[in-house]
Amino acid sequence: MKLAKKIISIMLTGAFLLSLSSCELISKTEEGKLKEAVAKINGHTITKAEYLKRFETKKAQIQAFYGSDFFEKKENENYVTQIKQDLLENMINEVLLVKRAEELKVVPDEKTIQDEVNKNIEESKKTLGGEDKFNKTLSDLKITLEDYKAYIRNQVIIEKLYDHITKDVNVTEDEIKKYYNENIYDYTEKPNKMNVSHILVKTQDEANKVKAELDKGVKFEEVAKKYSQDPGSKDKGGNLGDIYYNDKNYDKDFMANAIALPVGKISGPVKTQSGYHIIKVNSKEEYKQIPLEKVKGDIEKKLIDDKKEQAFEQELNNLRKKAKIKIYYERL
Known part of the structure; x- marks a missing residue:
């Protein structure tokens, strides 16, 4: 009996020491992970x-x-x-x-x-x-x-x-002029905007069919609700609301055609990545252009900042390679 108690005592002691050892091992393992x-x-x-x-x-x-x-x-x-x-x-x-x-x-x-x-x-x-x-x-x-x-x-x-x-890093006069001309609608006395409606379809044949109905005098809103595949504007008769001329969220070809379109007129099919659009401009607000000389300094600063970012990014890319x-x- 005494022998059995002694064995049990040794086992318990061993378990206790093992538990201490395990705690220490866990601690060391966690510390080791932090050093990884x-x-x-x-x-x-x-x-x-x-x-x-x-x-x-x-x-x-x-x-x-x-x-x-x-x-x-x-x-x-x-x-x-x-x-x-x-x-x-x-x-x-x-x-x-x-x-x-x-x-x-x-x-x-x-x-x-x-x-x-x-x-x-x-x-x-x-x-x-x-x-x-x-x-x-x-x-x-x-x-x-x-x-x-x-x-x-x-x-x-x-x-x-x-x-x-x-x-x-520096910029040339030609670069400044080029940027000004390519972003002309960023430099008006107030932001130019237009209220636009459109009908979006997948193919040119569908677009031609839509245009033919409109040419016959069917209301734009009715045709949009019937054919347009743009879920955001279809139920609104194709109306997209007010769009600023310098809004970069729209396709460039879509914007160029809409800006060029007289108020109340309806475009022919305009192809974009989304499909073919028939566009109608409901109203426009246009303001005077700010002369290049008045915004030249702002453009120069922007272009220099952009070039600096590009140069530094290129340096980092080279370092990583x-x-x-x-x-x-x-x-x-």
Whole structure:
């Protein structure tokens, strides 16, 4: 009996020690996972712990806009996956760009960097309404002041790289004129607009049939309800409502024909990717054109900004093509 009790005692002790060992193993395993690489870039490792810091901040930002349960909703699974992957891609880009700045020797001295970081913090405090609100915002976003400073530090370096890469960007007079002429309706005293109706069908033969009925005097609204395959406007007699001349959501050929059409007139078949349209313009509001000289500066700035973005994006694309990048999406 004593022997049996002794064996049981040893077994219980062993189980207890095993449970302690298991807890320690779990702890070490969790700690080990945080040290795992989620991405490797030319020998540089982004750990899961580093990634999770950024993710918690991103998560807090999104929850502030879309609700605390955004990440738990099943219908958001694909969005969440994309958010996670995009965040990691941004972190990879950050590593590549900071390294490139170092290679090109455009990284400012430490004092300049710290001055810029401090300036950013002071401006943020002012914008948010004081130090207490600034600190609360950091807390809400689950980011420490030191981590925030580190992030801003990298942004300061990347901005210097941006300035270096784009320093020779310029635009010509011809480019300015070309943009002005191609976007003429962006530069009127007030936005030009028209009220438009249409009938959408699949084939030109159907469009010709529709036009023939309209030419016989059948009301546009009746023909639209009978033939149009646009569910958004069919029941409204084909009416699309007011459309601004510079609205980029509509097909270019559709817009060009509608703008050229006199009020009350009906077009012939107009082909677009959606099918064939018969268009009627019900009313128009048109305003004077602003002379090029008055908007030249705005256009030049826009074109330079666009070119700078393109140049910097090309630099980043080249860096990614040359880099050895290994991504572990399954660890996110």
